[in-house]
Amino acid sequence: MKRILAVMALIVVAGAPALAAYPERPVRIIIGFPPGGAIDTIARLMGPPLAERLGQPVVIENKPGAGGVVAAQGGARADADGYTVLMGTMGNLSITPVLTKDLSYDMEKDFAPVTVVASSGFVLYVNPAFPARTVGELIAYAKANPGKVNFSSSGNGGLPHMAGELFNSATGLKLTHVPYKGSTPSVNDVIAGQVQMTFEATAIGLPFVQAGRLRVLATTGDQRLAVFPDAPTVAETLPGFSVTNWFGMVVPARTPQDRIDRLQKEIAVVLARPEIKERLDALGVAVVANPPAAAGRFMQEERARWAKVIRDANITAN
Structure with missing residues (x-):
């Protein structure tokens, strides 16, 4: 009986690693x-x-x-x-x-x-035809043309939406939010000119900027991004604004x-x-x-x- 129990114990011990293997x-x-x-x-x-x-x-x-x-x-x-x-x-x-x-x-x-x-760095992208070339010009244009500037997002509650609402709060503007089901359709409509601007990740907009289909107005972090070294941060115009x-x-x-x-x-x-x-x-x-x-x-x-x-x-x- 002792030998049988010993053999059974060895089988259990030997099998334990296999049972616990992951994945x-x-x-x-x-x-x-x-x-x-x-x-x-x-x-x-x-x-x-x-x-x-x-x-x-x-x-x-x-x-x-x-x-x-x-x-x-x-x-x-x-x-x-x-x-x-x-x-x-x-x-x-x-x-x-x-x-x-x-x-x-x-x-x-x-x-x-x-x-x-x-x-990831976040970026304020605009359609290339949008007249504002700086954050200050964007604010001035939106104030002079109420209801005519919209921003798209990947959906309600996502970071692009929140960045836009934070921008509204920081500037006193009432830019209209246009939600989409994902970043790709959101950015596509900025490129098409259906929406004027969006806040989005660097990775999403970079190829379109390189192709001349989007323009970087500013970045939203605490420091400028190496990938867009000439783009100022939003905080350079609106101190304290930060979204990463x-x-x-x-x-x-x-x-x-x-x-x-x-x-x-x-x-x-x-x-x-x-x-x-x-x-x-x-x-x-x-x-x-x-x-x-x-x-x-x-x-x-x-x-x-x-x-x-x-x-x-x-x-x-x-």
Whole structure:
């Protein structure tokens, strides 16, 4: 009997690593926006080398709708096993949870942080035919032509929307918000002249600026961007104005911490690769890849910051 029990114990011990192996099947990354946007570009750049590191396919799944809410709902309902990752923007990870009431999920209770993948400069783009050449001229033109200047966004509650509303608040203007279902259609209508301007990520507008189909009026961070060195910041005209986008990853709450740590570790290794960093630098995207605890603190701080902006500016989701 002792020999039988000893053999059984060895079988259990030998089998334990196999049972605990992760991942054993494809990992799915859900994105709440259509293909072609900055977040989609970053995810698809990371996908192949991350799959190589994990030893399993990494599937990028676009689930656009309601400014990233549809994807977040799906992420919150997924099994907490490390096989479903929600990759979001500052908009749907930090702004939407405080801007939108009666969500079916709680960003802090239903999700666990993995990492802040990267941060990206934000830019005020205008149609090339728009008469204003500076932020000051834009403000003067909008005041002289009330109701004639619109700004597009990727959807209600997203960072492009909030940046525009913050601009309204800082200038006393009432630029009309025109929401779209994603960054690509939003930018396309600025290019077509249907809308005069938009606040968007560097990566999205850069190729159109290079092709002469968009013009950079200003950047929105605290410092000028290397990719647009001649473009002033909005803060040079409106002191204190600051908007920087970031992209983060979260998983369903109660996902085993060792799996979260493995994901973060492999993501950090992938983002440190010279060829990946070079591609991101060219898009105006800076790698962050911080540990889960630091990412969680940062996301909470961002939610608190934007809650104050929303409250002070009396901004609503609609």
